[in-house]
Amino acid sequence: MYYRVRFKDTVRISPDKFNKDLDQVVTEIVQRTFEGTMRKQHGIIVVVDNIEPVGDGIVIHGDGAMYQKVAFDALTFRPELQEVLNAVVCEIVEFGAFCHIGPLDALVHMSQIMNDYVEVDAENEVITGKEKKLMLKTGDPVRARVVAVSLNELSSRESKIGLTMRQPALGAYEWIYAPIEAEKKKEEKEKVEKKKKKRRGKR
Numbered sequence: 001m002y003y004r005v006r007f008k009d010t011v012r013i014s015p016d017k018f019n020k021d022l023d024q025v026v027t028e029i030v031q032r033t034f035e036g037t038m039r040k041q042h043g044i045i046v047v048v049d050n051i052e053p054v055g056d057g058i059v060i061h062g063d064g065a066m067y068q069k070v071a072f073d074a075l076t077f078r079p080e081l082q083e084v085l086n087a088v089v090c091e092i093v094e095f096g097a098f099c100h101i102g103p104l105d106a107l108v109h110m111s112q113i114m115n116d117y118v119e120v121d122a123e124n125e126v127i128t129g130k131e132k133k134l135m136l137k138t139g140d141p142v143r144a145r146v147v148a149v150s151l152n153e154l155s156s157r158e159s160k161i162g163l164t165m166r167q168p169a170l171g172a173y174e175w176i177y178a179p180i181e182a183e184k185k186k187e188e189k190e191k192v193e194k195k196k197k198k199r200r201g202k203r
Helices: 022-034 173-202
Strands: 002-013 043-059 066-077 084-093 096-101 104-109 118-121 126-129 135-137 141-150 160-164
Touching: 002 022, 002 043, 022 043, 022 066, 084 118, 084 135, 096 141, 096 160, 104 141, 141 173
Parallel strands: 104 160
Antiparallel strands: 002 066, 043 066, 084 096, 084 141, 096 104, 118 126, 126 135, 141 160
16 A cells, blocks of 8 residues: 655755755755665555655765755555555466566465466466466566565565465456456347337237
8 A cells, every 4th residue: 555654854965965955965865875675564665756855954974975864755555454456467377376466576386376276387476376377477567465574675676575365355457357258248148139029029
């Protein structure tokens, strides 16, 4: 889920930036320093905005740089346990499928893909159900539920997020909507047949 959070922190401004516009320099440093970083409580910082210097900067003896307190708004993304998310399959591996969920990747283990035994073809990037013949491919949009979250503050890429698609109304969009579309077509066909029968009866 996405959140908007107001942060306060401190940035280091090197001496070669002293002759430039402070607001512009602070904006560039805050964007470079914080965007893409992970905060365990708030999740990954996707983008920062409304950046403001707070008070006067401090110069530390022997450093030469200025340390400036700043305040900024951040759009963060933190997946919550049991949350249902829309995702896109980005990679098929021997043990399951990785999916993009916003700015992070999550794993659907092969045991959590569908209520069926599956065959994984990592070379051709496709997973197939043995009985129902449902297929999952790279690029497929899916709906999944978050079942495990372990965020890594040192490296967002090392965060581990687990998903399941084995519950009702979850899975590849094609699996979810194809039966609904088929039912609609069946109902429409039945209506057409009923109208034809009525016309024949009138004759």
